[in-house]
Amino acid sequence: MQKLQLTTEYTLYDTISELDNQAQELLKIAINAREQAYAPYSNFSVGAAILLDNDEIVIGNNQENAAYPSGMCAERVAVYSAGSKFPKTTILKLAISASSSHKEITQPVAPCGSCRQAISEYEVNQKTPIEIYFMGASGKIIKVDSLKSLLPLSFDKSFL
Ligand code: THU
Numbered sequence: 001m002q003k004l005q006l007t008t009e010y011t012l013y014d015t016i017s018e019l020d021n022q023a024q025e026l027l028k029i030a031i032n033a034r035e036q037a038y039a040p041y042s043n044f045s046v047g048a049a050i051l052l053d054n055d056e057i058v059i060g061n062n063q064e065n066a067a068y069p070s071g072m073c074a075e076r077v078a079v080y081s082a083g084s085k086f087p088k089t090t091i092l093k094l095a096i097s098a099s100s101s102h103k104e105i106t107q108p109v110a111p112c113g114s115c116r117q118a119i120s121e122y123e124v125n126q127k128t129p130i131e132i133y134f135m136g137a138s139g140k141i142i143k144v145d146s147l148k149s150l151l152p153l154s155f156d157k158s159f160l
Pocket of ligand 1: 044046061062064073075111112
């Protein structure tokens, strides 16, 4: 028997202005996308922006539904949109911002487990890491260099 340990790594930024220009721009686009979210039930709005290697930017925001489970998270709306519009293209960066009408979200909001799995599919296929930046409505920003930092021991097509 062996007890093993996994470690993960991320970068913490105090403000958007600490990011390079490209990441700042992408995060601002995610914030704009967040403002267009359709979240009448949770009042929790999430925006995502993806930078592709063909310089295209694809956005997504959460789309809720009166039949709650039929709704979709911002990150998956964005990656599925990118996958449908630019199927052969590599995802370089993903930026995410979340806000709530109930309270000020000052902590970075990480993508949920289902979104991590969905993003992983694209990272595995493209064989290059996706940089992910995430924040709340204000406050610090977290960057991971790869989805793998958020989803160790992941399930992928190699098991099938
Ligand atoms: N949500 C996202 O858009 N992304 C996440 O990673 C977590 C949750 C959305 C789903 C739902 O519309 C609302 O936030 C509250 O869970």
